[in-house]
Amino acid sequence: MAKNIIVPAVKGTREFYPEEMARRNYIYEKVREASQSFGYQEWDAPYLETLELYAAKSGEELVKEQAFTFKDRGGSQITLRPELTPSLARMIAKKQRQLVYPLRWWSFGPFWRYERPQKGRSREFFQWNIDMLGPNSPEADAELIAVAAKFMQSVGLSPELARIYINNRGLMDSEFDKLAIPTESRLMVSNLVDRRSKMKADAWEKYALEAGLSEPQLDGLVALLENKDIWKEWDDLVRLFTALDALGVSDYVEFDPNVVRGLLYYTGTVFEAFDVSGSVRRSILGGGRYNNLLADVGGDPLSAVGFAMGDVVAGIVLEENGLIPEFEPSPAPVLVTVFGEEFSAESYALSAELRAAGINVSTYPEVTKMKKQFKFANKMGMRIALIVGSDEVENAEVAVKNLMSGEQVKVARAQVPEEIQKMLASD
RNA sequence: GUGGCUGUAGCUCAGCUGGCAGAGCACCUGUCUGUGGAUCAGGAUGUCGCGGGUUCGAGCCCCGUCAGCCACCCCA
Structure with a gap:
């Protein structure tokens, strides 16, 4: 490789x-x-200081052995601050x-x-x-x-x-x-x-x-x-x-x-x-x-x-001690999938709308299989996936899938931001 | 600066007294032509850290070197 x-x-x-x-x-x-x-x-x-600054009080070891120092173009001894x-x-x-x-x-x-x-x-x-x-x-x-x-x-x-x-x-x-x-x-x-x-x-x-x-x-x-x-x-x-x-x-x-x-x-x-x-x-x-x-x-x-x-x-x-909080890979809990070439504008418009409502959203950035898009959402720890396909566009709806529970519902397009906010708040 | 241990696939590691480079996980494809996390089937993957030496032959032995880890020193 x-x-x-x-x-x-x-x-x-x-x-x-x-x-x-x-x-x-x-x-x-x-x-x-x-x-x-x-x-x-x-x-x-500053992160850069003169070596002189440390000579006054820091321990010898710190200055002589442990300082990262170099001469700048003007010839001054510069140190990356050790303390x-x-x-x-x-x-x-x-x-x-x-x-x-x-x-x-x-x-x-x-x-x-x-x-x-x-x-x-x-x-x-x-x-x-x-x-x-x-x-x-x-x-x-x-x-x-x-x-x-x-x-x-x-x-x-x-x-x-x-x-x-x-x-x-x-x-x-x-x-x-x-x-x-x-x-x-x-x-x-x-x-x-x-x-x-x-x-x-x-x-x-x-x-x-x-x-x-x-x-x-x-x-x-x-x-x-x-x-x-x-x-x-x-x-x-x-x-x-x-x-x-x-x-x-x-x-x-x-x-x-x-x-x-x-x-x-x-x-x-x-x-x-x-x-x-x-x-x-x-x-x-x-x-x-x-x-x-x-x-x-x-x-x-x-x-x-x-x-x-x-x-x-x-x-x-x-x-x-197991005290590091669980890592959430994606800062956006919501993925808007892209159903196909002809639907990508719908997906981007929906994403923009959700962002305007204060929700962090990623859109899948290319047209590919749904499987791949869902797999991505899963690996990134996202909680909700949205689908805007032919059925949804026809009925002015969006399919909303809760990736934690696996449940999927159709939501009227106008209701989507509110619905998502509710879902995100509920756990 | 001193001493010890370790470097093999993306990751964790196995590799016998020197004899064709491996496993698990991850990855990709399919099972499933509008849906992830489970199962099953298949697939791709290597400068064996680097350089030299010994040998018919080196991942394995020897020397050097670099890197990582651990301890000392010092300190957060």
Whole structure:
């Protein structure tokens, strides 16, 4: 069949055939609903940015190893955006005095990272970003977590399926102080904590000692990571959980001292949502409070909290839990068949009439056997087929066949739009 | 960047110690000359990822390469 060699798609990209496109749009739609229900405004930034923008704050790995960069014709280093936050910071900084606070913004768009594709990771992906800027309160943090919970709930991810795990960097730092872990070791300890769930206990302990922890520090760290009640000693967390309770999302949230988040810029609350039992061990979404970012990029200090969700992991989790809505191939539920050459004008006129009545309609675009036309309607998941043949034209009627039930009735031509609307509304 | 697994029909895959390239599904035609989704009958379909090597002979063995998947790293 394929005599010619098909040029392959770029590694790590995904091709969106209609079925995949429907899934992507479904996620986008639910993201929009959740964001807007809390009053967040949709915005977007350029997809192309200068490499310089990321140098200021993003991790080295992200910029040096994972950015897609190229020189444009003028010689500037251009990057396909690997994340959104630096663009957000710039756009806020540029209009910092004109914007209205608390500022609530959300965005859903493409991002690129040059990394090895694997389960839950591609080189081109979509990401939901949502942030609140201005306030610095546990209640603001709780709102973002509630937005995440609302999204999860709206796509059918119940608390039994997915959960949001919460911690606070301030609490951890204060505990690290008590264990006399020096500031320069904090990053190492964060990585250690991150890795704990992926390693066997004894291997992890050995690794921790090799990384420079003393025996008492290790014991203290383990005790800390297993203490599910320590949040009660941290005022911000007490307020956060109180607010989450009031927001009605306490079923979705859980304190977990093991959540530290790799990124350096988080300053307070951090959280991450995971599939409770699925095969993806990656986070569905993650975020937290980052109060220093605006000042770091040259703006006036401004507090912020937000999170990001990639569409790849989210899509896998929904898929594995059977939560993707059934795909309807044709956006038009009605097919107008073409009976023969001499009747095609009738069919097109009828189609136009139905469209004018607000009904989505496809007309079969060539003259062929009825069998083929019906087969097409069936495969496209259409619900109604119309026939305008010699008998029908003679009697000013249209044969209306319900493809779900198989029933077929003759309807007076003038009544057709109304009849179809009734049929479409009935199920 | 490191390591492992896999590339055979449109899809999912089988293919024995190296010996004529297969199945199921999907597709097309007919049974049914105004009607789909069921049954039955028939039919078409291949750069065995690509390049080289070994061999009388390679889908199978060896080397290389590309791609996909999985894990690590990092992270959405």
